[in-house]
Amino acid sequence: MVDAPSTNDLAIQWFREASPYIKAHRGATMVLCLPDTLMESTLFDNLIPDLTLLSHLGVRLVLGFGLRAQVDAKLQAQQAESRVIDGRRVTDDAALNAILTSAGKMRANFESKLSMGLPNTPMAGARLSVCSGNFVTAQPYGVHDGIDYQHTGTVRQVHSQELRVHLASGNIVLLPPLGYSLTGDIFNLPAEEVCAEAAIALNADKLVFFVDQLPVDVDGQIIREASANTMERLAPKQTGEALMRSLTRAVKASRKGVSRVHLLSLSDPNALLRELFTRDGGGTLITAERWEHLRAATIQDVNGIIKLIEPLQNNGTLAPRTREQLELDIAHFVVCEREGMVIACAALFVDTQAESDIVGEIACVVTHPDYRGQGRAADLIAHLESKARTQNVSALMLFSTRAAHWFIERGYSQKTEDSMPRPKKIDYDKQRNSKVFVKPL
Ligand SMILES: CC(C)(COP(=O)(O)OP(=O)(O)OC[C@H]1O[C@@H](n2cnc3c(N)ncnc32)[C@H](O)[C@@H]1OP(=O)(O)O)[C@@H](O)C(=O)NCCC(=O)NCCS
The missing domain is CATH 3.40.1160.10 (Acetylglutamate kinase-like)
Known part of the structure; x- marks a missing residue:
């Protein structure tokens, strides 16, 4: 008959089990x-x-x-x-x-x-x-x-x-x-x-x-x-x-x-x-959540995007967008999702009617405050830039009120309103006094 393990044996057993943690x-x-x-x-x-x-x-x-x-x-x-x-x-x-x-x-x-x-x-x-x-x-x-x-x-x-x-x-x-x-x-x-x-x-x-x-x-x-x-x-x-x-x-x-x-x-x-x-x-x-992925937005993401961008629209960082507008534009958005929560988004609008010098607009680039500084916006922009290249876009432009340097550090340069290329659908919002940035692709 085998003796029951002594306290010492149990301690040794525990010590063995603990060694990977040590x-x-x-x-x-x-x-x-x-x-x-x-x-x-x-x-x-x-x-x-x-x-x-x-x-x-x-x-x-x-x-x-x-x-x-x-x-x-x-x-x-x-x-x-x-x-x-x-x-x-x-x-x-x-x-x-x-x-x-x-x-x-x-x-x-x-x-x-x-x-x-x-x-x-x-x-x-x-x-x-x-x-x-x-x-x-x-x-x-x-x-x-x-x-x-x-x-x-x-x-x-x-x-x-x-x-x-x-x-x-x-x-x-x-x-x-x-x-x-x-x-x-x-x-x-x-x-x-x-x-x-x-x-x-x-x-x-x-x-x-x-x-x-x-x-x-x-x-x-x-x-x-x-x-x-x-x-x-x-x-x-x-x-x-x-x-x-x-x-x-x-x-x-x-x-x-x-x-x-x-x-x-x-x-x-x-x-x-x-x-x-x-x-x-x-x-x-x-x-920390172990997975997240960047993907094209769907109509189901509208609420998540609104939650993400609303505080920034309210404080004037982003231009106002109504829910209806967002629903119409949803196909232009990409989102970064973690466990069902949209934690970053960005949009690309391309003037598909243009015959030459196709210019795209990047808009609504946002990362949730808890997730900033880990390259998410950079990933979204890189993704949209490569998507724009596949659509023969020659330059990307964007308006920004508060993230000028973020874009400058990523190859965008500031232009005056007059000198900027512009896709037809975009109206420059003078009241917001946004700065205009362009990056040739
Ligand atoms: C700008 C923004 C999208 C960056 O998102 P992010 O996922 O943190 O970006 P990344 O992780 O790719 O880049 C982080 C770097 O940008 C810098 N940065 C963040 N906001 C910045 C700003 N407004 N101006 C200049 N640099 C900025 C950070 O300090 C960090 O620098 P580091 O890498 O040297 O530490 C995010 O701060 C945001 O949502 N801002 C509010 C919305 C906005 O202004 N959008 C742009 C207009 S559409």
């Missing part, structure tokens, strides 16, 4: 967002040895942290009132002071705990270096609905080069929810935003949020894996303001190139290692 994570950059509630609980003490372990396994760690509970406690002790609206604090002088004191204390807390190594193991005393600094530039959040948010800010830039240098030297980087402006002001920032922007700037392998409750599907079941689009669709079904704060940033980071964003439950003390080193994990994984 290899995969070595050298990987992970940004962890630790909420205020975690810092106050015993989970914080549990998490420290796990962070130490990860760092010794070669994971490059960036730790962002929230301070809301600590700041609330401080303000309460001073009997100072403070307002949090839609997840953002109105940061007056008293609140800023409380944040600065809490951030300093938390930093010292991290530094002391990460200096311990792994107590009661041969790695006791294998201390880790921790660094923090002015890595985040911020700008004021400003006045919204008549409320001046004062020292509350938003992230303007994360200085990823400097962060990379520290990470490559083996330091753990601490990111408090603070940013500094070019004018020398200090701003209170949402920790989730700091972490998401840092993960995007670093092109991190993973971004991890710890949440009170994991997101659920329409049947109330915990979602184990979903694309950013699916998660966005299911977001209104979720409850809890803290979860929503993390979800919004998780979706954005995923769309901006962070390939794996994890939500882990604060109620599971082993959540981090379980997620990273076991096949099934334990949290919710949000992955």
